[in-house]
Amino acid sequence: MPADVTDAAYLIAHNHTGGVRVLAERMGVSANTLQNKLNPNNTTHHLTLRESVALQVMSGNPAILHAMAAALGYTCVPALPDQAAGDPVEAFVALQQEVGEFTSAAADAFRGGKAMVSRNEIKRLQYRYNELISALNQLLATAAARVPAPVEEG
Structure with missing residues (x-):
């Protein structure tokens, strides 16, 4: 997992099948806009928190969440469904x-x-x-x- 949230966002999109274009389409934004926001060298355009969540949901990759947790000294584990019927x-x-x-x-x-x-x-x-x-x-x-x-x- 990348330790930096910017790197995590970049890697999510660039390692995803179909890349930035497919994720941008799913998120309802232009591929160029998303590409600019994911560029670690861009100092003017950045992902919003909502876009960060959408990127992770659409890709199925929670790397930004894990990078944020690591930066704050935490780790993340998946939430559990209701266990009322669990053995x-x-x-x-x-x-x-x-x-x-x-x-x-x-x-x-x-x-x-x-x-x-x-x-x-x-x-x-x-x-x-x-x-x-x-x-x-x-x-x-x-x-x-x-x-x-x-x-x-x-």
Whole structure:
């Protein structure tokens, strides 16, 4: 993930199938206007917040969100759907699987007492970390959905 929001916006559009032209069409703006706003060397035209959200929604790539979070010292995890019908045992098993996947990624990165970790190993660790956090959130949401509503005394 790019660490800079400007780079993230540029890369979203230029790595998207169809590029700037397709995204501009989906967003309802001209391709030239979007291209100018995405140009990191342009000092006069910039994406608005709404355009940044639209760019990410239309591309399916939340890189700007992640770059913003990183700049502020945060990370992002996907929101969970309502877990009222979720199976707590399945959620617990999924959590344990993610613990294993994260542990495996960490072991591979540090195996053999390596002094350095590769960029790909870091990317894998970050991905497994996010999946682990999502599994924790899912288990918590599944448990929270089973808390009985408070009884009102009257």
